[in-house]
Amino acid sequence: MIHVLMENLSTDLDQKGLIKKHEFIRVIIQCLYSLGYEESAACLESEANVSYKSAELKLLESQILGANWDDCLDTLYGIKDLTDEVRASAVFLVFKQCLLEILSRGDDSMALSLLRKQISSLNLGKEKVHKLAFGMLSGKKMEKVEDHVICELRKRLLTKLEEVLPPPIALPERRLERLVEMAVSAQIDSCMYHSSIDAVTICEDHQCGRDQIPTETYQILTDHKNEVWFVQFSNNGQYLASSSSDCSAILWAVMDDGELRLKHTLQSHQNPVSFVAWSPDDTMLLTCGNAEVLKMWDVETGTCKHTFGDQGFIVSSCSWFPDSKRLVCGSCDPEKGIYMWDTDGNEIKAWRGMRMPKVLDLAVTPDGESLITIFSEKEIRVLNLVTNDERVISEEHAITSLSVSGDSKFLLVNLNSQEIHMWDIAGTWAKPLKYKGHMQNKYVIRSCFGGFNSNFIASGSEDSHVYIWNRRSSDPLEILVGHSMTVNCVSWNPKRPNLLASASDDQTIRIWGPCSSDNRKP
Amino acid sequence: MGRLFVESLEGNVYSCKHCKTHFALLEDIVSKAFHCRHGKAYLITNVVNVTFGEKEERMMITGMHIVADIFCVCCGSIVGWKYESAYEKSQKYKEGKFILERFKVLGPDGSTYQGIPEAQFAESDADEE
Numbered sequence: 093m094i095h096v097l098m099e100n101l102s103t104d105l106d107q108k109g110l111i112k113k114h115e116f117i118r119v120i121i122q123c124l125y126s127l128g129y130e131e132s133a134a135c136l137e138s139e140a141n142v143s144y145k146s147a148e149l150k151l152l153e154s155q156i157l158g159a160n161w162d163d164c165l166d167t168l169y170g171i172k173d174l175t176d177e178v179r180a181s182a183v184f185l186v187f188k189q190c191l192l193e194i195l196s197r198g199d200d201s202m203a204l205s206l207l208r209k210q211i212s213s214l215n216l217g218k219e220k221v222h223k224l225a226f227g228m229l230s231g232k233k234m235e236k237v238e239d240h241v242i243c244e245l246r247k248r249l250l251t252k253l254e255e256v257l258p259p260p261i262a263l264p265e266r267r268l269e270r271l272v273e274m275a276v277s278a279q280i281d282s283c284m285y286h287s288s289i290d291a292v293t294i295c296e297d298h299q300c301g302r303d304q305i306p307t308e309t310y311q312i313l314t315d316h317k318n319e320v321w322f323v324q325f326s327n328n329g330q331y332l333a334s335s336s337s338d339c340s341a342i343l344w345a346v347m348d349d350g351e352l353r354l355k356h357t358l359q360s361h362q363n364p365v366s367f368v369a370w371s372p373d374d375t376m377l378l379t380c381g382n383a384e385v386l387k388m389w390d391v392e393t394g395t396c397k398h399t400f401g402d403q404g405f406i407v408s409s410c411s412w413f414p415d416s417k418r419l420v421c422g423s424c425d426p427e428k429g430i431y432m433w434d435t436d437g438n439e440i441k442a443w444r445g446m447r448m449p450k451v452l453d454l455a456v457t458p459d460g461e462s463l464i465t466i467f468s469e470k471e472i473r474v475l476n477l478v479t480n481d482e483r484v485i486s487e488e489h490a491i492t493s494l495s496v497s498g499d500s501k502f503l504l505v506n507l508n509s510q511e512i513h514m515w516d517i518a519g520t521w522a523k524p525l526k527y528k529g530h531m532q533n534k535y536v537i538r539s540c541f542g543g544f545n546s547n548f549i550a551s552g553s554e555d556s557h558v559y560i561w562n563r564r565s566s567d568p569l570e571i572l573v574g575h576s577m578t579v580n581c582v583s584w585n586p587k588r589p590n591l592l593a594s595a596s597d598d599q600t601i602r603i604w605g606p607c608s609s610d611n612r613k614p
Numbered sequence: 615m616g617r618l619f620v621e622s623l624e625g626n627v628y629s630c631k632h633c634k635t636h637f638a639l640l641e642d643i644v645s646k647a648f649h650c651r652h653g654k655a656y657l658i659t660n661v662v663n664v665t666f667g668e669k670e671e672r673m674m675i676t677g678m679h680i681v682a683d684i685f686c687v688c689c690g691s692i693v694g695w696k697y698e699s700a701y702e703k704s705q706k707y708k709e710g711k712f713i714l715e716r717f718k719v720l721g722p723d724g725s726t727y728q729g730i731p732e733a734q735f736a737e738s739d740a741d742e743e
Contacts (some may be wrong), residue, residue: 319617321617337617365615366617449621466621469621469622490619490621490662492619508619508621533665533666534618534619534665534687535617535618535619536617536618536619580617597617
């Protein structure tokens with residue numbers, strides 16, 4: 093019954109036989125209409141002998157515009173392949189219009205009988221019927237509705253029917269645009285190096301090249317006198333902090349062309365410094381070590397502002413709250429516990445005692461909502477600071493380090509079984525996403541999120557290379573060769589997606605940028 | 615934390631004689647009746663804080679095996695080996711498990727073991743049970 097006109101046009105468009113020619117043309121016609129090119133659309137309809145509106149829809153159109161309600165209902169009931177629900181909705185829409193017109197003519201009794209007999213038999217649910225009845229009875233006498241308004245309303249009814257009825261009787265709106273969007277999204281999804289912010293061109297298949305990812309060494313910083321254990325870019329991307337087993341930390345400034353210059357050397361610790369943390373406003377830096385106390389430094393002047401706790405107060409890791417006024421630190425020895433301080437040195441809160449397990453690493457999410465702690469090697473505890481709810485994720489192997497994504501949604505842990513696991517902080521995942529390929533057996537190796545849209549993960553490795561993954565795939569995307577000994581830590585510049593820093597036991601820090609030679613500005 | 619990642623165990627722990635790094639728990643011992651060059655050795659299901667040497671074939675009293683030596687992660691001293699695979703079917707139960715030489719570790723009470731002079735024993739792992 094349906095495609096009488098179109099039978100002789102059902103040749104396929106492409107070799108695979110995926111696309112039917114008449115459907116393709118129909119979709120193009122819809123697009124032309126929706127863009128406002130009605131003449132072109134009509135022209136295409138006649139030239140290709142393809143009608144945009146299906147036969148049923150045309151029939152319904154003439155019946156509605158001519159107010160042949162009985163015929164209209166017959167057509168609706170006559171269409172096969174409609175679910176009862178859809179048919180009922182369509183019929184209801186027609187009835188509503190019909191009722192409106194009867195009421196505007198003043199024929200109340202007919203309206204009432206229509207309501208009683210026909211509509212209630214539709215099984216639509218009492219609410220709809222009651223609403224309609226209420227509207228009918230609630231009021232003032234309905235005024236006569238102008239003819240041209242009735243015409244408008246009938247056209248609107250047709251549009252609504254088009255939305256309700258399924259293909260091929262009616263097409264979903266914007267069908268062609270939607271198909272193109274799906275194709276482009278699929279291409280972007282499969283683009284492993286995807287790093288461009290600009291809208292993708294549909295003139296060619298989208299594929300980012302690896303020239304957007306940092307893959308080459310641009311600078312080697314040799315100012316540390318011993319193994320470099322930690323690096324991190326500031327939140328604004330303008331500075332880099334590094335710490336070393338030479339008991340110092342160094343602040344570097346990032347120049348416009350991506351070059352790094354030494355700004356301050358922070359010397360005051362007696363033992364190796366293994367951890368630094370930038371305040372969210374980048375004015376202060378915290379440093380601590382696995383056998384060291386916690387110190388706070390002013391970034392601008394390079395002077396030590398405060399030392400927390402007393403001599404024996406060992407802090408293994410620390411993190412700031414978003415207000416840059418409060419910080420939290422974890423201790424693995426001797427007084428186990430977690431302490432919260434303000435920048436003046438006052439203790440705000442403490443979780444301590446004999447039952448407190450060792451704190452290996454901790455972090456506050458950038459939005460300040462959650463405190464994530466790594467306890468006794470295999471436990472990740474997520475504490476919601478607002479609701480005080482606590483959640484525990486148990487890993488099977490020991491965790492050596494923790495890092496959190498910039499959007500506060502994901503966390504990354506390095507396990508000494510040579511896997512990196514990503515979990516969601518909200519707690520909806522049953523299993524983690526896993527990343528492999530690097531080497532990690534003995535040392536604390538750190539990883540981080542980064543790159544365009546935080547789409548990538550980078551990690552150090554005991555084989556002296558830097559590993560980069562696209563978050564979607566568990567095999568490495570790039571392996572950066574250059575260091576001569578274990579790479580302990582990596583940091584991706586949050587404001588410059590193709591600038592990466594790595595810290596190694598070979599006493600150097602390497603700055604990595606994109607590979608194309610005229611792209612010197614990372 | 616710190617760069618070298620050292621796990622700590624709770625309970626009755628066997629640790630390195632030289633640097634006291636934890637290796638294994640008493641409850642993970644499968645058998646105490648093994649022997650090695652220095653005397654007593656234990657068969658254990660799980661060991662932490664060790665690094666592995668190359669896999670190699672070794673002839674033991676009980677037959678040919680493929681083993682990898684294990685070393686303390688902190689001080690590097692050799693403390694035993696891991697059974698990667700066994701050729702004889704009756705020896706398969708050892709696969710994936712570890713041998714810890716009693717001479718190289720401190721017991722849960724901190725005690726040491728004097729060991730046996732090297733001369734008499736070839737490297738062996740005869741199970742007396």
